[in-house]
Amino acid sequence: MPHFGLIDESLDPEEYALQRARFHIRGGKRRLRQGKISVGLITLYDAVVSALEWYIASPERRSGLQIAEGDNLKDDKSVFEILKRSGVIDRSFDYDLLNTLVEKSLEQEMPDYDYRDILEYVESLMTCLGVMPFDENELPPEDPYTF
Numbered sequence: 001m002p003h004f005g006l007i008d009e010s011l012d013p014e015e016y017a018l019q020r021a022r023f024h025i026r027g028g029k030r031r032l033r034q035g036k037i038s039v040g041l042i043t044l045y046d047a048v049v050s051a052l053e054w055y056i057a058s059p060e061r062r063s064g065l066q067i068a069e070g071d072n073l074k075d076d077k078s079v080f081e082i083l084k085r086s087g088v089i090d091r092s093f094d095y096d097l098l099n100t101l102v103e104k105s106l107e108q109e110m111p112d113y114d115y116r117d118i119l120e121y122v123e124s125l126m127t128c129l130g131v132m133p134f135d136e137n138e139l140p141p142e143d144p145y146t147f
Helices: 013-033 037-057 059-063 076-085 095-107 116-129
Strands: none
Touching: 013 037, 013 116, 037 059, 037 076, 037 095, 037 116, 076 095, 095 116
């Protein structure tokens, strides 16, 4: 993964999740540009999951959410639905679409897949969550030879 050896292990869980999300955004986009479509999409999905973890890790942000009894805060789809219900992210976002695409990516390489729309979707989601924008130059340099 694009963060191996780069994330400061002394970070608290909230900051760790944010840095991991940002590393995976950067790494996922690089992989897409390199034509490694399936692994790029999987990396972006990891960025989304890390961003969701980051968002709910903050007691301040979590206090503004409409969390119902029985909601599983350890399940990314459940957290996604909580964020939609709470108005943090737009109701038009379709997590199932992203999840289905990632499942397909796990089964096969998709060299001809036009990833521009899903990348725009992920970037928009990251902006709603407050993970983006960020200055990629503030992250430690990535080893471009990581898968």
